[in-house]
Amino acid sequence: MRLMHTMLRVGDLDRSISFYTNILGMKELKRSENEEYKYTLSFLGYDSIESSTVLELTYNWGIDSYDHGQAYGHIAIGVDDIYTTCQLLKDKGCVISREPGPVKGGTTVIAFIKDPDGYSIELIQEGSN
Structure with missing residues (x-):
């Protein structure tokens, strides 16, 4: 077994990808869109999806913010x-x-x-x- 990814829901996918790539130096490794269920996934990281843990950004079309709740840490x-x-x-x-x-x-x-x-x-x- 291995830890594959952590997922964050984001309100502006382009803004978030820019932050993680331009500010933190990650690379966008994969992107997929689901038109039926209206969401886009972007996987970012410092190494390949197959060999490292990566970050999954989920953009649900039309939703621009989320309540992080009390459980999220960092x-x-x-x-x-x-x-x-x-x-x-x-x-x-x-x-x-x-x-x-x-x-x-x-x-x-x-x-x-x-x-x-x-x-x-x-x-x-x-x-x-």
């Missing part, structure tokens, strides 16, 4: 240099919702950003845990 992305990465993301207009620093009660260095739909993304300094 997705996490490992980075080599969290301070430089956060500065580069800020320079690209990304919202940093928690500046880089050690996690409370620990030594792992983390930061949080928001995607265009308000989903939280944790950045984790590789090798800091």
